[in-house]
Amino acid sequence: MGVATLTLVLVWALVARMIFDSQSSIDRFGASFLWGSSWNPNQDVYGALPFIAGTLTTTLLALLIGVPLSVGIAIYLAELAPPWLKNPLSFVVELLAAVPSVIYGLWAMYALRPIMADSVEPFFKSFLGWTPLFQGDSIGLDKFTAGVILAIMIIPTIASVSKEALMAVPDSQREAALSLGATRYETTRIAVLSYARSGIFGAVILGLGRAVGETMAVTMTIGNANGISWSLLDPGQTMASLIANNWGEAQGLQLSALIEIGLVLFVVALIINVFARLIVGRFMKRIPAAGGGL
Numbered sequence: 001m002g003v004a005t006l007t008l009v010l011v012w013a014l015v016a017r018m019i020f021d022s023q024s025s026i027d028r029f030g031a032s033f034l035w036g037s038s039w040n041p042n043q044d045v046y047g048a049l050p051f052i053a054g055t056l057t058t059t060l061l062a063l064l065i066g067v068p069l070s071v072g073i074a075i076y077l078a079e080l081a082p083p084w085l086k087n088p089l090s091f092v093v094e095l096l097a098a099v100p101s102v103i104y105g106l107w108a109m110y111a112l113r114p115i116m117a118d119s120v121e122p123f124f125k126s127f128l129g130w131t132p133l134f135q136g137d138s139i140g141l142d143k144f145t146a147g148v149i150l151a152i153m154i155i156p157t158i159a160s161v162s163k164e165a166l167m168a169v170p171d172s173q174r175e176a177a178l179s180l181g182a183t184r185y186e187t188t189r190i191a192v193l194s195y196a197r198s199g200i201f202g203a204v205i206l207g208l209g210r211a212v213g214e215t216m217a218v219t220m221t222i223g224n225a226n227g228i229s230w231s232l233l234d235p236g237q238t239m240a241s242l243i244a245n246n247w248g249e250a251q252g253l254q255l256s257a258l259i260e261i262g263l264v265l266f267v268v269a270l271i272i273n274v275f276a277r278l279i280v281g282r283f284m285k286r287i288p289a290a291g292g293g294l
Helices: 002-021 023-034 049-080 083-096 101-128 143-167 171-179 184-195 197-213 216-221 239-249 253-289
Strands: none
Touching (some): 049 083, 049 143, 049 197, 049 253, 184 197, 216 239, 239 253
């Protein structure tokens, strides 16, 4: 009880300290800080919109790429993989979730970036270059590459939690579907995935939480340019990468604005993680009460 209370006290103390240290920025810019588009230390004008947009863009791209792959991996491990392969492959997936983000960033710089610049981005430009999303030069240091490395980083987290949710589905669900003449594919789709959807959704939210707050790998691959654009091939910045790039030399109002950026990021990450816990908790409560029918 005491440790739990101390944890809550530390969290709220951190929030209070961030609010106190960012008070100069809050007083100067007010709510307009959230939609201001200029970050100019020379004129002491700061706005968070380009970095909020960069965070949302890379996170959404990571989810679009990572969620289908993660769910596919989870289905294979829980429903299709032979016993001799399931445990080793599950261990590898969980091990990837523990790799430090800077290692992913180094791999992206020296291995992923050339592939993106020479093959992947030109391929998308050849088919979708007429859209605003794929205009510009293929340099490999942009929002597209940052989104791809984020997707690779969240796949182990989503796949591991989704696998556990699928394995928690009672066998009676599968047996009921098979007894009604469903194929193995239909059993997985109708009986298993529908039952585990809350757990899978919680896994996606946990992956989203990691993607929103990721710093080093994104900082190394996004190009670190202040500005808003539609093109995924343009460099950008996220809230986390902005703090990482500018913290060492920031002072005065700029330091206060960076702390306010951190406060916004903290609140977003906190909301995402609380939401995920509620979803996963709801799923776990369903399991003991689940019946044998579909």
